[in-house]
Structures are given as C-alpha cells and as structure tokens.
Amino acid sequence: MEFSSKLLEKAVNEMAQLPGIGKRTALRLVLHLLKQPKEQTGFLAQSLLTMREEIRFCKSCHNISDVAICEICSNHNRNHKIVCVVEDVRDVMAIENTGQFRGIYHVLGGKISPIDGVGPSQLNITSLVEKVKSGDVFEIIFALSSTMEGDTTNFYIYKQIKDCEIITSSIARGISVGDELEYADEVTLGRSILNRIPFENSFKNN
Amino acid sequence: MEFSSKLLEKAVNEMAQLPGIGKRTALRLVLHLLKQPKEQTGFLAQSLLTMREEIRFCKSCHNISDVAICEICSNHNRNHKIVCVVEDVRDVMAIENTGQFRGIYHVLGGKISPIDGVGPSQLNITSLVEKVKSGDVFEIIFALSSTMEGDTTNFYIYKQIKDCEIITSSIARGISVGDELEYADEVTLGRSILNRIPFENSFKNN
Numbered sequence: 001m002e003f004s005s006k007l008l009e010k011a012v013n014e015m016a017q018l019p020g021i022g023k024r025t026a027l028r029l030v031l032h033l034l035k036q037p038k039e040q041t042g043f044l045a046q047s048l049l050t051m052r053e054e055i056r057f058c059k060s061c062h063n064i065s066d067v068a069i070c071e072i073c074s075n076h077n078r079n080h081k082i083v084c085v086v087e088d089v090r091d092v093m094a095i096e097n098t099g100q101f102r103g104i105y106h107v108l109g110g111k112i113s114p115i116d117g118v119g120p121s122q123l124n125i126t127s128l129v130e131k132v133k134s135g136d137v138f139e140i141i142f143a144l145s146s147t148m149e150g151d152t153t154n155f156y157i158y159k160q161i162k163d164c165e166i167i168t169s170s171i172a173r174g175i176s177v178g179d180e181l182e183y184a185d186e187v188t189l190g191r192s193i194l195n196r197i198p199f200e201n202s203f204k205n206n
Numbered sequence: 207m208e209f210s211s212k213l214l215e216k217a218v219n220e221m222a223q224l225p226g227i228g229k230r231t232a233l234r235l236v237l238h239l240l241k242q243p244k245e246q247t248g249f250l251a252q253s254l255l256t257m258r259e260e261i262r263f264c265k266s267c268h269n270i271s272d273v274a275i276c277e278i279c280s281n282h283n284r285n286h287k288i289v290c291v292v293e294d295v296r297d298v299m300a301i302e303n304t305g306q307f308r309g310i311y312h313v314l315g316g317k318i319s320p321i322d323g324v325g326p327s328q329l330n331i332t333s334l335v336e337k338v339k340s341g342d343v344f345e346i347i348f349a350l351s352s353t354m355e356g357d358t359t360n361f362y363i364y365k366q367i368k369d370c371e372i373i374t375s376s377i378a379r380g381i382s383v384g385d386e387l388e389y390a391d392e393v394t395l396g397r398s399i400l401n402r403i404p405f406e407n408s409f410k411n412n
Contacts, residue, residue, distance in 0.1 A: 001299065002299065002302060002303070003299070004264075004269050004270050004271055004276055004277065004278070004295070004298070004299075005261060005270045005271055005272045006272055007253075007256060007257040007260055007261050007272060008257060008261060008270055008295075010253045010256075010257070011253045011254050011256075011257040013253075014249050014250040014253045014254070015250065015254075017246065017250070018235045018238060018239075018250075019234065019235070019238050020231070020234070020235075021235070025226070027296060028225065028226070028296075029224045029225070029226075029227075030254075030257065031294065031295060031296065032224060032225050033224075033254065033257075033258060034257075034258065034261065034270075038258055038259070040223065041254050041255060041257075041258040042255065042258075043220050044220040044221065044223070044224075044251075044254065045250075045251035045252070045254050045255045046251070047213075047216045047217045047219075047220045048217050048220070048221075048236070048239065048247050048250065048251050049247060049248065049251045050213060050216075050217075051213040051214060051216070051217040051236065051239075051240075051247075052239060052240065052244050052247035052248075053244070054213055055211060055213050055214065055240065058210075063210050064210050064211045064214055064240075065210055065211055066211045066212055066213060070210055071210065072210070088237065089210070089214075089237060090233060090234075090237065092210070093207065093208065093209070093210075096208060097207075097208070
C-alpha cells in the first residue's frame with residue numbers, strides 16, 4: 001500500500017498493530033478521524049494514554065480496578081470463600097452480567113500456552129495457590145474456556161491444590177440454551193448426556 | 207456493559223466511536239494494549255495526534271499530502287490535462303495501484319448525500335469547476351462509486367461543466383474480471399452488453 005503522506009502511513013501502521021485490524025481497516029478508521037473534529041482524536045489518544053499509565057490491578061483478584069482492592073473483593077455481601085478462576089477481565093464482566101454468582105474471582109491473566117510462549121510463571125497462579133493454602137477458600141470454580149490451553153491450565157492448578165481440603169468444580173459444559181441438538185458438536189452433546197442433571201434443576205434460575 | 211474501572215470504560219467508549227468498532231471489539235483492542243508494553247500505546251496515541259494536527263491537503267487536488275502540492279500534482283511526467291474525479295484518498299490509492307492512469311486527480315472529499323447532510327458546498331467542487339473553466343483541462347474522468355449519491359454528484363458537476371469544451375467520461379461498468387456471468391446483477395450485465403468494446407481492446411493492459 002502506497003501512501004501519499006508519511007504521517008498518514010505512520011498512523012495507519014500503528015493502528016494496524018491492533019489485533020483483527022488490517023491495513024485497509026486501519027486506513028478507514030484513520031480517515032474517519034480526519035473527517036471528525038480534532039477533539040475526537042485528542043480524546044481518543046488521551047484516554048488510551050491515561051488508561052495505560054494509570055490503570056491498576058486489584059491486589060487480591062488481579063481484576064482491572066481504579067483502586068487497590070476492587071469493588072467485588074471489597075464487597076462484604078459477597079461470599080469470599082467461593083473463588084471463580086477466569087482467564088481475563090472480560091470473563092469477569094460476562095459472569096457478573098448473569099447475576100448468578102455471588103462469590104469472588106481470581107483473574108489468571110491468560111492461559112498456559114507454550115506455542116504463544118506463555119508459561120505458568122507469567123500467570124497469577126502462585127497467588128491463587130497461596131490463597132487456597134491459607135485455608136480461606138471453601139470452593140474453587142474453574143471457568144476457563146474449554147480448549148487445550150484452558151484444560152492444561154485447569155489441570156496445572158488442580159495438581160497444586162488437590163491435597164487441600166476444598167471443593168473443586170468446573171462450570172457445566174453442554175448445549176447452549178436455545179440451540180438445536182442436531183447442530184451441536186459430538187463432544188459437547190456427549191458431555192451433556194454424561195453430566196445430566198435432575199430435571200427439577202433444569203428450569204431454575206431462568 | 208459494566209466496567210470495573212472508569213479509565214477502562216472511558217478508553218473503550220472513545221474507541222467504540224470509530225466506525226465498525228462496537229463496545230466488545232473496543233474492549234478487546236484496549237485489553238490488548240494493556241498486555242503490550244506501554245510504548246505501543248504511546249506510539250499509537252502520538253501518531254494519531256501528530257497526524258490529526260499536522261496533516262495537510264494538496265492545494266491543487268485536495269489529496270492528503272505532507273507538502274503544499276502533492277507528489278502526483280508536482281510530477282511533470284504526468285498528464286495534467288486529464289483529471290480523474292474521485293470521492294476520497296482511498297480511491298486515489300486504488301487507482302494508483304493499477305498503474306494504468308498517468309493523469310492527475312481531484313479528490314471531492316465525499317459525495318452529495320442529503321440524508322447524511324452533505325451538500326455540494328461541503329465538497330471540493332468549486333475548485334474543480336474553476337480548474338475546468340480556466341481551460342487547462344482536456345478530459346474529466348468521473349470515477350465515483352455507482353450509487354445514487356455517486357450518480358447525483360457526477361450529474362451535479364456535469365451540469366456545471368457541460369458547456370466547456372472538454373471531454374467527459376466515466377469509468378467502465380461491467381462484469382469484474384474473473385466473475386461468473388450467472389452471478390452478476392442484471393443492471394451490471396445489461397450495461398456491460400450495451401457498452402461492449404472492440405474485442406481487441408478486451409485483452410489489453412492485463
């Protein structure tokens with residue numbers, strides 16, 4: 001792609017570093033900014049800079065937070081003995097949106113993935129194991145995505161805490177509500193039969 | 207969407223102002239920046255700010271340029287008597303990529319679109335008409351997209367210059383190279399038959 005301006009080229013190249021944004025999309029976004037008032041670009045740039053510089057992570061659960069201990073961890077109405085282990089901040093938001101969970105979270109910050117060069121030491125695993133060993137935890141819920149990396153991470157953590165006297169559980173895998181059985185993959189459908197639940201439970205919490 | 211941090215929320219909201227970027231995508235992009243070194247966010251923000259502040263438009267063709275007269279307009283090897291009228295900078299880049307055009311451009315900066323509140327006065331039409339009336343132009347090629355707005359804009363300009371002694375032409379509409387006839391829409395196929403070309407011309411410039 002040949003650009004008529006170095007400034008434009010630089011902005012497009014920086015924009016195209018973002019995941020899922022190719023050069024064509026980046027050009028479209030940058031040209032959009034050029035058509036808008038200068039303030040919009042200023043606000044965007046400033047909010048990104050401020051966020052990157054000043055954002056903090058909760059010391060307890062590693063969720064993104066503006067304060068040292070996040071709102072969820074400092075809420076005494078929540079059950080601090082039930083810890084839901086998730087991959088990142090988006091998972092916390094997704095589970096919070098359901099309104100079904102009143103425990104606290106532990107954000108790992110990723111999954112063990114040798115291909116991407118992510119080992120256990122880069123994730124917030126040590127602090128989770130310490131939390132469990134301190135005896136404050138009653139149940140750990142694994143809520144990582146059900147992929148090779150997710151399963152590996154689950155198992156790595158499980159091995160380190162399996163001797164502690166706690167309950168470990170995993171979120172249920174099965175057919176999504178509203179999905180047609182015939183389009184479900186075999187592994188999901190198979191698991192949903194093996195891990196079937198009492199019928200009375202199936203219409204709770206709708 | 208509930209955010210655990212105001213800084214995060216602000217960055218996501220600013221990002222989601224960009225066209226085609228929803229809140230979920232914005233969150234994914236912002237969380238990606240958080241995982242990268244701080245410099246990356248700095249480079250992105252700075253390149254956007256610098257571009258928005260310092261970018262200029264060619265005084266002759268209104269293309270984006272770092273100098274007062276762009277490279278294309280200041281190139282004496284190009285034919286300054288043939289002017290290709292396009293909507294925006296991306297169209298200049300697309301036509302330049304073909305390597306088939308050695309004239310100069312005139313970038314309108316949009317199309318007449320009453321629905322979007324864009325009238326002729328917001329586009330670079332006056333300077334084009336002046337250029338034609340000054341007698342420096344031999345041929346005008348209309349290369350706007352073939353939509354209601356594009357056709358309206360073409361016709362608006364055509365009405366103002368039709369008494370000048372110049373050639374006006376439009377880029378050819380027809381079946382794309384490599385396309386199957388059976389999938390072509392009727393208007394395109396109909397026009398490609400009406401505006402058929404001598405067979406010898408059909409394998410030129412491949």
